[in-house]
Amino acid sequence: MRIAFGGIQAGFWWYMAAGTVLLLTFAGIGLFRGAVPIDEGEVLAVLARHLLPGERIADPSVDTIVWSLRAPRVVVAAMVGGCLALAGAQMQGLFRNPLASPGIVGTSTGAATGAVFALTFGLAGSFLLAAPLFAVAGALLSLLIVTRIATRDGYTPVTTLLLAGVALNALLAAFNSWLIARSWEQYEAARRIAYWMMGGVTDRGWVHVGMVLPGMVIGCAMAVWFARDLDLLLEGEEVAASLGVDIEKAKRAVLWSAAILTGSAVAVSGVVGFVGLVVPHLVRLLLGPVHRRLLPAAFLTGAWFVVGADLLARTLAAPEEVFLGVVTAFVGAPFFLFLLVRHESEVAVSR
């Protein structure tokens, strides 16, 4: 199943090239097509006005639609997809389990709790950035709690971490339900929460791009710096330590990096499911488990996958929108089952 025309490294570059083409294609469709039909030339004029040097004039209403509505939406979708897929790849490596998802240690539920909290108590109404900031804080706080519970004498076993994460996920999910039930009488707050929980990038502006960017940069940098350690951790902590990995430091770095990426993504898009689970799994099947290739490829794949899913979300029931999280789950879940069944039979054959 692995791609290897002209060697594994060449296969990687082919995959990245194809992914870049797909991303640009989907992004192009996202910019040129929408609820309001706009002439291609006018879209190009708007893009030229913002991206090329020199003074240009464009129709203000067209400019608003293309540059303030469509463009940031595409960019946010790509960033969210990339962050979730990257974080998922890291968690699957750290837990040596291809079924791990970015929020397995409680970070995405924690982010949801933060956002729901901000929305129920009306903080989000008075301050635009309240929900995203609370979401990031919720993700990081969840990780802090889980690692505190799982650490004994400076050592954090991943199995304990996983179990603590499962427990915290359940607890926070119950807490979220309670917060939502409480707010049921205030229709507006309940509606916002329900929308947010289903995930989406509708009406996201450049301010949202600015919100994901710092977390994305920090998270990606940490992920790249500790990519090789993940390769060794796949072979178990004892082997990794014997070959020179500072395992506690590496585990910490990977966990925080994934929490920052997940928190930032959930903060602007709500809960977009299955991207962080399906994409890294697929990429590992195609390119193998070496993280120096797997991580960037997962990021790129997550990016085009979510931009593409958002196109579907916009067009499936136009002019109404389907929730992005619903689309990714509808596409992702059956595909994941397909991979699982197929992979299971491959394993059976190789035994």
Next chain:
Amino acid sequence: MTEATGSARRAPRLELVGGGVERRGRWLLRGVDLAIEPAMLTSVVGPNGAGKSTLLRLLSGTWRLTEGKALLGGFDLSALPRRQAARRVAYVPQTVRPTFEFTVREFVTLGRYPHENRLFGTRSADRGWIDSCLDDTDVLALAERRVTTLSGGELQRVLMARCLATEAEVLLLDEPTSNLDLAHGLDLLGLARRLACEGRSVALVLHDLNVAARFAHRVAVLDGGALIAEGPPAEVLNPDLLRRVFRVEAVPLEGSAAPVFDFEPLG
């Protein structure tokens, strides 16, 4: 062929001084004074639960000692950063089947970790070195195979190649022959002995006492978390000690330079 093995410098002495480790209120090993000598093959033997694997973990520096010290060439091993320690001491735990689909080459390249640049990874010089390690353990032909598809014997040799890839001067191997048939087992022991003769310090956990006696320059006998005896096989392995430690009746067989025994249950 001998590039990987031939370039070894004379290894430093690796020793445990009053070494002991406690886990969950139980001493797994205590009061152990033992040196793994350069240019020697040391075999660690003992009944199940004697602390053989624990001994290698302490010597490798992957476990912290509760008391005592591990010294590499006279310097405290725990004071070395993990990466530097891994360049000098290679430790291969008991074999676990890999579950992730690395190719053999990728798998062996994991052994280059302590030498790699964090951002740019392996250089072309490293790649040549990997080839010579694969060649030395006779797995070069398997280089593009998935490690998940290897037989027990192939996997063991690939693990040996990864161990050589670290360029460490001290090699600690936990039951390296447990998955091997007779011929492959003897090959691996022959390789280990050659590495030792060329200057490395090599310690192996072995179960077969006759094999230990035949291949090792020195034998260390552990029982109940304590070092019972250490020295050349001919001096250490005698019926009296084997009865005490292994609870078997050992009948020496004549006609061999190394001690060879026939074993019978006590009673």
